[in-house]
Amino acid sequence: DGGITQSPKYLFRKEGQNVTLSCEQNLNHDAMYWYRQDPGQGLRLIYYSQIVNDFQKGDIAEGYSVSREKKESFPLTVTSAQKNPTAFYLCASSIQTGVNTGELFFGEGSRLTVL
Amino acid sequence: QKEVEQDPGPLSVPEGAIVSLNCTYSNSAFQYFMWYRQYSRKGPELLMYTYSSGNKEDGRFTAQVDKSSKYISLFIRDSQPSDSATYLCAMSAGGGGGFKTIFGAGTRLFVKA
Numbered sequence: 001d002g003g004i005t006q007s008p009k010y011l012f013r014k015e016g017q018n019v020t021l022s023c024e025q026n027l028n029h030d031a032m033y034w035y036r037q038d039p040g041q042g043l044r045l046i047y048y049s050q051i052v053n054d055f056q057k058g059d060i061a062e063g064y065s066v067s068r069e070k071k072e073s074f075p076l077t078v079t080s081a082q083k084n085p086t087a088f089y090l091c092a093s094s095i096q097t098g099v100n101t102g103e104l105f106f107g108e109g110s111r112l113t114v115l
Numbered sequence: 116q117k118e119v120e121q122d123p124g125p126l127s128v129p130e131g132a133i134v135s136l137n138c139t140y141s142n143s144a145f146q147y148f149m150w151y152r153q154y155s156r157k158g159p160e161l162l163m164y165t166y167s168s169g170n171k172e173d174g175r176f177t178a179q180v181d182k183s184s185k186y187i188s189l190f191i192r193d194s195q196p197s198d199s200a201t202y203l204c205a206m207s208a209g210g211g212g213g214f215k216t217i218f219g220a221g222t223r224l225f226v227k228a
Contacts, residue, residue, distance in 0.1 A: 004158075040123050042203065042220040043159075090158055102147050102207025102216040106158035 002027045004107035006091050011112045013078075013085070021076045021110045023091035032074035033092040033104065036060060043090065049074055078112060086114045118142050121204055121219030130228050134191040138204035138219045141185065145206040145217075148180050150189045153201045153221065162202075163189060194226045 004025045013019045025032065031050045035043040045058030049068040063082025068074050078085045088111050092104040121138045128134055136150075146167050151159035163178040165171045165187075171178045177190040187206070191198055204219040 006158075040220055042119075042121075043218040088156075092158075102205070102209060103149060103161060103164060104205075104216060106151075106160070108158045109156070111156070 004091055004093055004105060006089075006107035006110050009108065009110060011110060013112060013114050015114055016080045018077055018079050019112065021078070021089055021091075021112070023074045023076065023107060024072050025074075025091075025093045025105075025107075026072060027093055027105060028071075029093035029095055029105070030071070031094045032068070033094070034058075034064070034066065034074070034076045035090040035092065037088040037090055037109075046076065046089075085112055087112060116141060118217050119204065119206060119219045122222055123220050125223040125225055127225040127227060128194055130194060130196060130226055132194050132226075134189075134194050134198070134224060134226075136189040136191075136202050136204075136222050136224070138187050138206075139185055140187070140206060140217075142206075142208070142217075143182070143185065144208040146182075147207045147209050148178070148187050149205040149207075149216075150176075150178055151203040151205060151218075153203060155200075159203055196226050196228045199224055199226050 007022045033048040034046040044060050046064050047066040049055035065077045090109050091107040094104050119140045148165045150163040152162045153159040165178045165180050168180045168182045175192045179188040201221040201223050203221040207216045
């Protein structure tokens with residue numbers, strides 16, 4: 001089945017540590033995204049990539065980094081510079097060609113807790 | 116002012132009730148409107164998608180868009196406990212990619228058996 005796989009589902013980190021969240025898709029979508037979800041705040045865009053080897057900052061990129069070396073993969077690193085990293089992280093993808101409706105397909109999410 | 120406003124709830128209804136979920140927006144360029152359903156600790160899944168104004172029905176779900184009022188609604192008929200989830204509205208002007216999709220904060224719905 002086509003879809004987006006995020007791992008790990010739950011992750012605990014000590015303050016000062018970097019952690020990397022994995023996101024893999026087999027939908028053959030060009031564009032991929034990382035969102036952060038906090039209670040009552042909806043989804044906030046961290047980074048997005050419209051094509052391999054290219055990515056752009058979203059609304060809240062500080063303290064995060066990404067790479068896009070393969071079309072299927074878009075890992076997110078939460079660095080020690082992120083002041084409040086405890087959150088639910090969602091990876092998404094979308095078709096980039098043709099009429100772009102803005103429809104996004106999401107993974108199951110990764111819950112990061114900083115101890 | 117946020118581009119998309121959505122009441123976070125929670126909204127609690129008895130089983131079988133008709134549920135009305137709403138969002139307002141300020142950007143008149145939005146023309147693609149979506150509703151996502153998100154179960155606890157899961158990723159959002161697309162429930163309904165509508166282009167421009169009008170109604171769209173899918174089973175027990177009806178999406179309604181009123182561009183003149185900048186108001187969208189999702190109606191759930193004969194609500195079931197399995198409908199208990201957070202419902203996110205989302206909208207886009209289109210053409211620029213998914214990074215331009217704007218989400219509401221989500222409304223938590225509880226359907227009591």
